[in-house]
Amino acid sequence: MxxxxxxxxxxxxxxxxxxxxxxxxxxxxxxxxxxxxxxxxxxxxxxxxxxxxxxxxxxxxxxxxxxxxxxxxxxxxxxxxxxxxxxxxxxxxxxxxxxxxxxxxxxxxxxxxxxxxxxxxxxxxxxxxxxxxxxxxxxxxxxxxxxxxxxxxxxxxxxxTDVLPFAERPSGGYLAFLGRISPEKRPDIAIEIAARVGMPLKIAAKVDAVDYVYWDSVIKPMVEMHRNVEFIGEINEHQKASFLGNASALLFPIDWPEPFGLVMIEAMACGTPVLAFRRGSVPEIIEDGVSGIAVDSVAEAIENIEWLLKLDRRQVRAAFERRFxxxxxxxxxxxxxxxxxxxxxxxxxxxxxxxxxxxxxxxx
Known part of the structure:
Protein backbone atom coordinates (compact mmCIF):
# COMPACT_ATOMS: atom_id res chain seq x y z
CA MET A 1 0.00 0.00 0.00
CA THR A 161 11.16 -6.07 20.15
CA ASP A 162 14.83 -5.09 20.12
CA VAL A 163 14.55 -1.40 21.05
CA LEU A 164 14.69 -2.03 24.81
CA PRO A 165 16.55 -5.21 25.80
CA PHE A 166 15.28 -7.60 28.45
CA ALA A 167 17.11 -7.35 31.79
CA GLU A 168 16.48 -10.45 33.87
CA ARG A 169 18.71 -9.39 36.76
CA PRO A 170 18.53 -5.63 37.41
CA SER A 171 21.56 -4.23 39.20
CA GLY A 172 20.17 -0.90 40.39
CA GLY A 173 17.98 -1.80 43.34
CA TYR A 174 15.88 1.34 42.85
CA LEU A 175 12.37 2.34 41.89
CA ALA A 176 12.01 4.38 38.69
CA PHE A 177 9.82 7.30 37.61
CA LEU A 178 10.03 8.23 33.93
CA GLY A 179 8.20 10.89 31.91
CA ARG A 180 7.20 14.48 32.74
CA ILE A 181 7.20 16.50 35.91
CA SER A 182 3.56 17.57 36.03
CA PRO A 183 0.72 17.50 38.58
CA GLU A 184 -1.25 14.80 36.75
CA LYS A 185 1.76 12.46 36.61
CA ARG A 186 2.13 12.74 40.42
CA PRO A 187 5.88 12.46 40.95
CA ASP A 188 5.13 13.61 44.51
CA ILE A 189 3.29 10.35 45.12
CA ALA A 190 6.20 8.37 43.64
CA ILE A 191 8.53 10.11 46.12
CA GLU A 192 6.16 9.36 49.00
CA ILE A 193 5.88 5.69 48.09
CA ALA A 194 9.64 5.26 47.78
CA ALA A 195 10.25 7.03 51.09
CA ARG A 196 7.69 4.95 52.96
CA VAL A 197 8.98 1.61 51.65
CA GLY A 198 12.61 2.65 52.19
CA MET A 199 13.81 2.25 48.61
CA PRO A 200 15.83 4.63 46.41
CA LEU A 201 13.90 6.44 43.69
CA LYS A 202 15.41 7.74 40.47
CA ILE A 203 13.40 10.31 38.53
CA ALA A 204 14.16 10.73 34.82
CA ALA A 205 11.80 13.41 33.55
CA LYS A 206 11.61 16.67 31.68
CA VAL A 207 10.10 19.85 33.05
CA ASP A 208 8.00 21.81 30.54
CA ALA A 209 7.75 25.57 30.91
CA VAL A 210 4.12 25.26 32.01
CA ASP A 211 5.23 23.05 34.92
CA TYR A 212 8.18 25.10 36.21
CA VAL A 213 6.17 26.49 39.12
CA TYR A 214 5.04 22.99 40.12
CA TRP A 215 8.65 21.79 39.95
CA ASP A 216 10.04 24.69 41.97
CA SER A 217 7.33 24.79 44.61
CA VAL A 218 6.47 21.10 45.09
CA ILE A 219 8.82 18.54 43.55
CA LYS A 220 12.24 20.17 43.88
CA PRO A 221 11.84 20.69 47.66
CA MET A 222 10.76 17.04 48.04
CA VAL A 223 13.79 15.84 46.07
CA GLU A 224 16.08 17.94 48.25
CA MET A 225 14.41 16.73 51.44
CA HIS A 226 14.61 12.98 50.70
CA ARG A 227 18.11 11.57 50.46
CA ASN A 228 16.83 8.46 48.72
CA VAL A 229 15.56 10.47 45.71
CA GLU A 230 17.76 11.30 42.72
CA PHE A 231 16.56 13.62 39.95
CA ILE A 232 18.32 12.75 36.69
CA GLY A 233 16.43 14.96 34.25
CA GLU A 234 15.42 14.18 30.69
CA ILE A 235 17.09 11.10 29.17
CA ASN A 236 17.47 9.77 25.62
CA GLU A 237 16.55 6.36 24.19
CA HIS A 238 19.98 4.84 24.86
CA GLN A 239 19.89 5.93 28.50
CA LYS A 240 16.32 4.69 28.85
CA ALA A 241 17.32 1.06 28.32
CA SER A 242 19.73 1.13 31.25
CA PHE A 243 17.47 3.30 33.41
CA LEU A 244 14.42 1.03 33.07
CA GLY A 245 16.32 -2.24 32.77
CA ASN A 246 18.23 -1.79 36.03
CA ALA A 247 15.16 -0.63 37.99
CA SER A 248 13.45 -3.03 40.35
CA ALA A 249 10.09 -1.57 39.34
CA LEU A 250 8.49 1.42 37.62
CA LEU A 251 6.15 3.70 39.56
CA PHE A 252 3.26 5.11 37.51
CA PRO A 253 1.05 6.91 40.06
CA ILE A 254 -1.01 8.96 37.62
CA ASP A 255 -3.93 11.15 38.68
CA TRP A 256 -5.62 11.71 35.31
CA PRO A 257 -7.25 9.65 32.51
CA GLU A 258 -3.99 8.64 30.80
CA PRO A 259 -4.91 7.62 27.22
CA PHE A 260 -2.18 4.98 27.07
CA GLY A 261 1.03 5.42 29.07
CA LEU A 262 3.89 4.43 26.76
CA VAL A 263 6.36 4.17 29.62
CA MET A 264 4.44 1.18 31.00
CA ILE A 265 5.17 -0.97 27.97
CA GLU A 266 8.72 0.37 27.75
CA ALA A 267 9.28 -0.93 31.27
CA MET A 268 7.60 -4.22 30.37
CA ALA A 269 9.95 -4.62 27.40
CA CYS A 270 12.86 -4.51 29.87
CA GLY A 271 11.12 -7.04 32.12
CA THR A 272 10.54 -4.36 34.76
CA PRO A 273 7.19 -4.71 36.56
CA VAL A 274 4.93 -1.67 36.90
CA LEU A 275 3.10 -0.34 39.94
CA ALA A 276 0.37 1.88 38.52
CA PHE A 277 -2.64 3.73 39.85
CA ARG A 278 -5.88 2.42 38.37
CA ARG A 279 -6.70 5.42 36.16
CA GLY A 280 -7.34 5.80 32.43
CA SER A 281 -5.84 3.01 30.36
CA VAL A 282 -3.95 1.32 33.20
CA PRO A 283 -6.38 -1.62 33.64
CA GLU A 284 -6.13 -2.33 29.89
CA ILE A 285 -2.33 -2.25 29.76
CA ILE A 286 -1.29 -3.91 33.02
CA GLU A 287 -2.07 -7.60 33.50
CA ASP A 288 -2.53 -7.58 37.26
CA GLY A 289 -0.10 -9.94 38.92
CA VAL A 290 1.72 -10.68 35.65
CA SER A 291 3.26 -7.49 34.22
CA GLY A 292 2.53 -5.33 37.25
CA ILE A 293 0.01 -4.37 39.88
CA ALA A 294 -2.75 -1.76 39.68
CA VAL A 295 -3.69 0.02 42.92
CA ASP A 296 -6.05 2.76 44.06
CA SER A 297 -4.11 4.47 46.84
CA VAL A 298 -0.70 5.10 48.36
CA ALA A 299 -1.52 2.71 51.19
CA GLU A 300 -2.41 -0.03 48.71
CA ALA A 301 0.78 0.67 46.77
CA ILE A 302 2.89 0.26 49.88
CA GLU A 303 1.12 -2.98 50.77
CA ASN A 304 1.85 -4.43 47.33
CA ILE A 305 5.48 -3.42 46.78
CA GLU A 306 6.85 -6.69 48.17
CA TRP A 307 4.59 -8.72 45.87
CA LEU A 308 5.47 -6.50 42.93
CA LEU A 309 9.20 -7.07 43.36
CA LYS A 310 8.65 -10.84 43.34
CA LEU A 311 6.96 -10.88 39.90
CA ASP A 312 8.80 -12.98 37.32
CA ARG A 313 10.56 -10.55 34.97
CA ARG A 314 10.48 -13.16 32.21
CA GLN A 315 6.69 -13.14 32.40
CA VAL A 316 6.69 -9.34 32.29
CA ARG A 317 8.71 -9.46 29.07
CA ALA A 318 6.47 -12.21 27.69
CA ALA A 319 3.40 -10.02 28.30
CA PHE A 320 5.07 -7.26 26.28
CA GLU A 321 5.92 -9.62 23.40
CA ARG A 322 2.40 -11.02 23.38
CA ARG A 323 0.55 -7.69 23.29
CA PHE A 324 2.70 -4.65 22.60
Whole structure:
Protein backbone atom coordinates (compact mmCIF):
# COMPACT_ATOMS: atom_id res chain seq x y z
CA MET A 1 0.00 0.00 0.00
CA UNK A 2 1.01 3.62 -0.52
CA UNK A 3 0.69 5.13 2.94
CA UNK A 4 1.25 8.67 4.20
CA UNK A 5 2.13 9.10 7.88
CA UNK A 6 1.62 12.66 9.12
CA UNK A 7 3.47 13.48 12.34
CA UNK A 8 3.43 16.49 14.67
CA UNK A 9 6.18 19.01 13.99
CA UNK A 10 7.00 19.80 17.62
CA UNK A 11 9.55 16.97 17.83
CA UNK A 12 11.50 15.11 15.21
CA UNK A 13 10.61 11.49 14.34
CA UNK A 14 11.85 9.75 16.42
CA UNK A 15 12.35 12.35 19.16
CA UNK A 16 15.75 12.88 20.72
CA UNK A 17 14.25 12.90 24.20
CA UNK A 18 10.64 13.02 25.35
CA UNK A 19 7.92 12.66 22.72
CA UNK A 20 5.56 9.71 22.87
CA UNK A 21 3.50 10.46 19.75
CA UNK A 22 6.52 11.01 17.52
CA UNK A 23 8.14 7.85 18.87
CA UNK A 24 5.08 5.77 18.01
CA UNK A 25 4.88 7.34 14.54
CA UNK A 26 8.50 6.29 14.03
CA UNK A 27 7.94 2.71 15.19
CA UNK A 28 4.84 2.37 13.01
CA UNK A 29 6.49 3.91 9.96
CA UNK A 30 9.58 1.73 10.17
CA UNK A 31 7.55 -1.45 10.68
CA UNK A 32 5.33 -0.66 7.67
CA UNK A 33 8.43 -0.10 5.54
CA UNK A 34 9.91 -3.36 6.84
CA UNK A 35 6.74 -5.17 5.76
CA UNK A 36 7.17 -3.84 2.21
CA UNK A 37 4.78 -0.90 2.07
CA UNK A 38 5.51 2.37 0.27
CA UNK A 39 5.49 4.88 3.11
CA UNK A 40 5.92 8.66 3.01
CA UNK A 41 6.50 10.48 6.28
CA UNK A 42 5.46 14.13 6.63
CA UNK A 43 7.53 15.45 9.54
CA UNK A 44 10.29 17.84 10.54
CA UNK A 45 13.35 17.83 8.30
CA UNK A 46 15.66 16.47 11.00
CA UNK A 47 13.61 13.27 11.27
CA UNK A 48 15.35 9.94 10.71
CA UNK A 49 13.45 7.34 8.71
CA UNK A 50 13.74 4.65 6.08
CA UNK A 51 10.50 5.96 4.53
CA UNK A 52 10.37 8.84 2.05
CA UNK A 53 10.63 12.01 4.12
CA UNK A 54 8.73 15.18 3.26
CA UNK A 55 10.28 17.98 5.30
CA UNK A 56 7.65 20.36 6.69
CA UNK A 57 10.09 22.39 8.80
CA UNK A 58 13.87 22.46 8.88
CA UNK A 59 14.05 21.05 12.40
CA UNK A 60 11.60 20.13 15.14
CA UNK A 61 9.71 23.27 16.12
CA UNK A 62 10.36 22.88 19.86
CA UNK A 63 14.09 23.07 19.20
CA UNK A 64 13.92 25.92 16.66
CA UNK A 65 14.72 29.00 18.73
CA UNK A 66 13.71 31.49 16.02
CA UNK A 67 10.18 30.12 15.65
CA UNK A 68 7.59 31.86 17.80
CA UNK A 69 4.39 30.55 16.24
CA UNK A 70 4.20 26.91 15.07
CA UNK A 71 0.80 27.27 13.39
CA UNK A 72 2.03 28.63 10.01
CA UNK A 73 4.31 25.62 9.58
CA UNK A 74 1.48 23.23 10.39
CA UNK A 75 -0.78 24.94 7.83
CA UNK A 76 1.96 24.71 5.18
CA UNK A 77 2.24 20.99 5.92
CA UNK A 78 -1.51 20.55 5.47
CA UNK A 79 -1.35 22.29 2.10
CA UNK A 80 1.40 19.91 0.96
CA UNK A 81 -0.75 16.98 2.03
CA UNK A 82 -3.85 18.34 0.31
CA UNK A 83 -1.97 18.72 -2.97
CA UNK A 84 -0.55 15.20 -2.80
CA UNK A 85 -3.55 13.39 -1.33
CA UNK A 86 -4.25 11.43 -4.53
CA UNK A 87 -0.76 9.91 -4.40
CA UNK A 88 -1.69 7.70 -1.45
CA UNK A 89 -4.03 4.83 -0.73
CA UNK A 90 -4.25 5.87 2.93
CA UNK A 91 -3.34 9.01 4.84
CA UNK A 92 -2.72 8.44 8.55
CA UNK A 93 -2.78 11.58 10.73
CA UNK A 94 -1.28 11.94 14.21
CA UNK A 95 -1.87 15.70 14.65
CA UNK A 96 -5.12 15.85 16.61
CA UNK A 97 -7.81 17.68 14.58
CA UNK A 98 -6.17 20.57 12.70
CA UNK A 99 -6.54 18.77 9.37
CA UNK A 100 -10.26 17.96 9.62
CA UNK A 101 -11.57 20.77 7.35
CA UNK A 102 -8.84 20.04 4.77
CA UNK A 103 -9.58 16.32 4.28
CA UNK A 104 -13.33 16.47 3.65
CA UNK A 105 -13.02 15.38 0.00
CA UNK A 106 -10.88 12.32 0.79
CA UNK A 107 -11.78 11.57 4.42
CA UNK A 108 -12.82 8.02 3.53
CA UNK A 109 -9.14 7.23 2.87
CA UNK A 110 -7.89 8.70 6.11
CA UNK A 111 -7.33 7.56 9.67
CA UNK A 112 -6.66 9.91 12.56
CA UNK A 113 -5.14 8.47 15.71
CA UNK A 114 -6.00 10.54 18.75
CA UNK A 115 -3.01 10.46 21.10
CA UNK A 116 -4.20 12.88 23.79
CA UNK A 117 -6.85 13.22 26.44
CA UNK A 118 -10.43 13.60 25.21
CA UNK A 119 -12.23 14.61 28.40
CA UNK A 120 -11.87 18.36 27.83
CA UNK A 121 -15.33 19.95 27.35
CA UNK A 122 -14.25 22.18 24.46
CA UNK A 123 -13.56 19.12 22.32
CA UNK A 124 -17.12 17.80 22.22
CA UNK A 125 -18.62 20.33 19.75
CA UNK A 126 -15.62 19.90 17.47
CA UNK A 127 -15.89 16.13 17.27
CA UNK A 128 -19.67 16.35 16.85
CA UNK A 129 -19.09 18.59 13.83
CA UNK A 130 -16.66 16.12 12.26
CA UNK A 131 -18.40 12.93 13.35
CA UNK A 132 -17.75 11.25 9.98
CA UNK A 133 -13.93 11.41 10.20
CA UNK A 134 -12.48 7.90 10.84
CA UNK A 135 -10.78 7.94 14.24
CA UNK A 136 -8.58 5.50 16.14
CA UNK A 137 -8.27 5.46 19.92
CA UNK A 138 -5.16 4.20 21.71
CA UNK A 139 -7.20 2.66 24.53
CA UNK A 140 -10.86 1.93 25.07
CA UNK A 141 -10.91 4.15 28.15
CA UNK A 142 -9.81 7.11 26.02
CA UNK A 143 -13.17 6.94 24.21
CA UNK A 144 -15.35 7.26 27.30
CA UNK A 145 -15.92 11.05 27.30
CA UNK A 146 -16.43 11.37 23.54
CA UNK A 147 -19.71 12.01 21.71
CA UNK A 148 -20.70 9.51 18.97
CA UNK A 149 -17.98 9.65 16.33
CA UNK A 150 -16.56 7.50 13.54
CA UNK A 151 -14.42 5.08 15.52
CA UNK A 152 -12.50 2.79 13.19
CA UNK A 153 -10.82 0.88 16.00
CA UNK A 154 -8.66 0.88 19.09
CA UNK A 155 -4.98 0.14 18.50
CA UNK A 156 -2.63 -0.22 21.43
CA UNK A 157 0.87 1.16 20.98
CA UNK A 158 3.73 -1.18 20.16
CA UNK A 159 7.53 -1.17 20.28
CA UNK A 160 10.16 -2.99 18.20
CA THR A 161 11.16 -6.07 20.15
CA ASP A 162 14.83 -5.09 20.12
CA VAL A 163 14.55 -1.40 21.05
CA LEU A 164 14.69 -2.03 24.81
CA PRO A 165 16.55 -5.21 25.80
CA PHE A 166 15.28 -7.60 28.45
CA ALA A 167 17.11 -7.35 31.79
CA GLU A 168 16.48 -10.45 33.87
CA ARG A 169 18.71 -9.39 36.76
CA PRO A 170 18.53 -5.63 37.41
CA SER A 171 21.56 -4.23 39.20
CA GLY A 172 20.17 -0.90 40.39
CA GLY A 173 17.98 -1.80 43.34
CA TYR A 174 15.88 1.34 42.85
CA LEU A 175 12.37 2.34 41.89
CA ALA A 176 12.01 4.38 38.69
CA PHE A 177 9.82 7.30 37.61
CA LEU A 178 10.03 8.23 33.93
CA GLY A 179 8.20 10.89 31.91
CA ARG A 180 7.20 14.48 32.74
CA ILE A 181 7.20 16.50 35.91
CA SER A 182 3.56 17.57 36.03
CA PRO A 183 0.72 17.50 38.58
CA GLU A 184 -1.25 14.80 36.75
CA LYS A 185 1.76 12.46 36.61
CA ARG A 186 2.13 12.74 40.42
CA PRO A 187 5.88 12.46 40.95
CA ASP A 188 5.13 13.61 44.51
CA ILE A 189 3.29 10.35 45.12
CA ALA A 190 6.20 8.37 43.64
CA ILE A 191 8.53 10.11 46.12
CA GLU A 192 6.16 9.36 49.00
CA ILE A 193 5.88 5.69 48.09
CA ALA A 194 9.64 5.26 47.78
CA ALA A 195 10.25 7.03 51.09
CA ARG A 196 7.69 4.95 52.96
CA VAL A 197 8.98 1.61 51.65
CA GLY A 198 12.61 2.65 52.19
CA MET A 199 13.81 2.25 48.61
CA PRO A 200 15.83 4.63 46.41
CA LEU A 201 13.90 6.44 43.69
CA LYS A 202 15.41 7.74 40.47
CA ILE A 203 13.40 10.31 38.53
CA ALA A 204 14.16 10.73 34.82
CA ALA A 205 11.80 13.41 33.55
CA LYS A 206 11.61 16.67 31.68
CA VAL A 207 10.10 19.85 33.05
CA ASP A 208 8.00 21.81 30.54
CA ALA A 209 7.75 25.57 30.91
CA VAL A 210 4.12 25.26 32.01
CA ASP A 211 5.23 23.05 34.92
CA TYR A 212 8.18 25.10 36.21
CA VAL A 213 6.17 26.49 39.12
CA TYR A 214 5.04 22.99 40.12
CA TRP A 215 8.65 21.79 39.95
CA ASP A 216 10.04 24.69 41.97
CA SER A 217 7.33 24.79 44.61
CA VAL A 218 6.47 21.10 45.09
CA ILE A 219 8.82 18.54 43.55
CA LYS A 220 12.24 20.17 43.88
CA PRO A 221 11.84 20.69 47.66
CA MET A 222 10.76 17.04 48.04
CA VAL A 223 13.79 15.84 46.07
CA GLU A 224 16.08 17.94 48.25
CA MET A 225 14.41 16.73 51.44
CA HIS A 226 14.61 12.98 50.70
CA ARG A 227 18.11 11.57 50.46
CA ASN A 228 16.83 8.46 48.72
CA VAL A 229 15.56 10.47 45.71
CA GLU A 230 17.76 11.30 42.72
CA PHE A 231 16.56 13.62 39.95
CA ILE A 232 18.32 12.75 36.69
CA GLY A 233 16.43 14.96 34.25
CA GLU A 234 15.42 14.18 30.69
CA ILE A 235 17.09 11.10 29.17
CA ASN A 236 17.47 9.77 25.62
CA GLU A 237 16.55 6.36 24.19
CA HIS A 238 19.98 4.84 24.86
CA GLN A 239 19.89 5.93 28.50
CA LYS A 240 16.32 4.69 28.85
CA ALA A 241 17.32 1.06 28.32
CA SER A 242 19.73 1.13 31.25
CA PHE A 243 17.47 3.30 33.41
CA LEU A 244 14.42 1.03 33.07
CA GLY A 245 16.32 -2.24 32.77
CA ASN A 246 18.23 -1.79 36.03
CA ALA A 247 15.16 -0.63 37.99
CA SER A 248 13.45 -3.03 40.35
CA ALA A 249 10.09 -1.57 39.34
CA LEU A 250 8.49 1.42 37.62
CA LEU A 251 6.15 3.70 39.56
CA PHE A 252 3.26 5.11 37.51
CA PRO A 253 1.05 6.91 40.06
CA ILE A 254 -1.01 8.96 37.62
CA ASP A 255 -3.93 11.15 38.68
CA TRP A 256 -5.62 11.71 35.31
CA PRO A 257 -7.25 9.65 32.51
CA GLU A 258 -3.99 8.64 30.80
CA PRO A 259 -4.91 7.62 27.22
CA PHE A 260 -2.18 4.98 27.07
CA GLY A 261 1.03 5.42 29.07
CA LEU A 262 3.89 4.43 26.76
CA VAL A 263 6.36 4.17 29.62
CA MET A 264 4.44 1.18 31.00
CA ILE A 265 5.17 -0.97 27.97
CA GLU A 266 8.72 0.37 27.75
CA ALA A 267 9.28 -0.93 31.27
CA MET A 268 7.60 -4.22 30.37
CA ALA A 269 9.95 -4.62 27.40
CA CYS A 270 12.86 -4.51 29.87
CA GLY A 271 11.12 -7.04 32.12
CA THR A 272 10.54 -4.36 34.76
CA PRO A 273 7.19 -4.71 36.56
CA VAL A 274 4.93 -1.67 36.90
CA LEU A 275 3.10 -0.34 39.94
CA ALA A 276 0.37 1.88 38.52
CA PHE A 277 -2.64 3.73 39.85
CA ARG A 278 -5.88 2.42 38.37
CA ARG A 279 -6.70 5.42 36.16
CA GLY A 280 -7.34 5.80 32.43
CA SER A 281 -5.84 3.01 30.36
CA VAL A 282 -3.95 1.32 33.20
CA PRO A 283 -6.38 -1.62 33.64
CA GLU A 284 -6.13 -2.33 29.89
CA ILE A 285 -2.33 -2.25 29.76
CA ILE A 286 -1.29 -3.91 33.02
CA GLU A 287 -2.07 -7.60 33.50
CA ASP A 288 -2.53 -7.58 37.26
CA GLY A 289 -0.10 -9.94 38.92
CA VAL A 290 1.72 -10.68 35.65
CA SER A 291 3.26 -7.49 34.22
CA GLY A 292 2.53 -5.33 37.25
CA ILE A 293 0.01 -4.37 39.88
CA ALA A 294 -2.75 -1.76 39.68
CA VAL A 295 -3.69 0.02 42.92
CA ASP A 296 -6.05 2.76 44.06
CA SER A 297 -4.11 4.47 46.84
CA VAL A 298 -0.70 5.10 48.36
CA ALA A 299 -1.52 2.71 51.19
CA GLU A 300 -2.41 -0.03 48.71
CA ALA A 301 0.78 0.67 46.77
CA ILE A 302 2.89 0.26 49.88
CA GLU A 303 1.12 -2.98 50.77
CA ASN A 304 1.85 -4.43 47.33
CA ILE A 305 5.48 -3.42 46.78
CA GLU A 306 6.85 -6.69 48.17
CA TRP A 307 4.59 -8.72 45.87
CA LEU A 308 5.47 -6.50 42.93
CA LEU A 309 9.20 -7.07 43.36
CA LYS A 310 8.65 -10.84 43.34
CA LEU A 311 6.96 -10.88 39.90
CA ASP A 312 8.80 -12.98 37.32
CA ARG A 313 10.56 -10.55 34.97
CA ARG A 314 10.48 -13.16 32.21
CA GLN A 315 6.69 -13.14 32.40
CA VAL A 316 6.69 -9.34 32.29
CA ARG A 317 8.71 -9.46 29.07
CA ALA A 318 6.47 -12.21 27.69
CA ALA A 319 3.40 -10.02 28.30
CA PHE A 320 5.07 -7.26 26.28
CA GLU A 321 5.92 -9.62 23.40
CA ARG A 322 2.40 -11.02 23.38
CA ARG A 323 0.55 -7.69 23.29
CA PHE A 324 2.70 -4.65 22.60
CA UNK A 325 5.06 -5.15 19.67
CA UNK A 326 5.37 -2.83 16.68
CA UNK A 327 4.55 -5.77 14.40
CA UNK A 328 1.20 -6.27 16.13
CA UNK A 329 0.51 -2.51 16.04
CA UNK A 330 1.23 -2.29 12.31
CA UNK A 331 -0.95 -5.32 11.63
CA UNK A 332 -3.88 -3.75 13.43
CA UNK A 333 -3.48 -0.50 11.52
CA UNK A 334 -3.22 -2.30 8.18
CA UNK A 335 -6.48 -4.08 8.93
CA UNK A 336 -8.11 -0.70 9.63
CA UNK A 337 -6.65 0.80 6.45
CA UNK A 338 -8.14 -1.99 4.37
CA UNK A 339 -11.52 -1.52 6.02
CA UNK A 340 -11.79 2.14 5.01
CA UNK A 341 -14.48 2.74 2.37
CA UNK A 342 -12.24 4.78 0.09
CA UNK A 343 -9.12 2.65 0.11
CA UNK A 344 -8.01 1.78 -3.42
CA UNK A 345 -5.78 -1.15 -2.45
CA UNK A 346 -6.69 -4.48 -4.04
CA UNK A 347 -4.56 -6.48 -1.61
CA UNK A 348 -5.97 -9.61 -0.01
CA UNK A 349 -7.27 -9.19 3.54
CA UNK A 350 -4.51 -9.28 6.12
CA UNK A 351 -4.47 -11.54 9.14
CA UNK A 352 -4.53 -9.54 12.34
CA UNK A 353 -1.82 -10.20 14.88
CA UNK A 354 -3.00 -11.26 18.31
CA UNK A 355 -3.39 -8.65 21.01
CA UNK A 356 -5.14 -5.78 19.25
CA UNK A 357 -8.71 -4.58 19.45
CA UNK A 358 -9.21 -3.49 15.87
CA UNK A 359 -12.68 -2.90 14.44
CA UNK A 360 -12.88 -3.19 10.69
CA UNK A 361 -16.03 -1.15 10.31
CA UNK A 362 -16.50 2.52 11.04
CA UNK A 363 -18.93 2.72 13.93
CA UNK A 364 -20.93 5.66 15.18
Missing amino acids: KIAQIAPLAERVPPKFYGGTERIVSYLTEELVRQGHDVTLFASGDSITSAKLVSCSDVALRLHTSIKDPLPYQVVMLEQIRRRAQDFDVLHFHIDFLHFPVIREFADRTVTTLHGRLDLPDLKPLYRTFADIPLVSISNDQRVPMPPVGWAGTVYHGLP TAERMAGDYLAIYQGLPGVRSKAAPLRRAAGGTTELQIVA
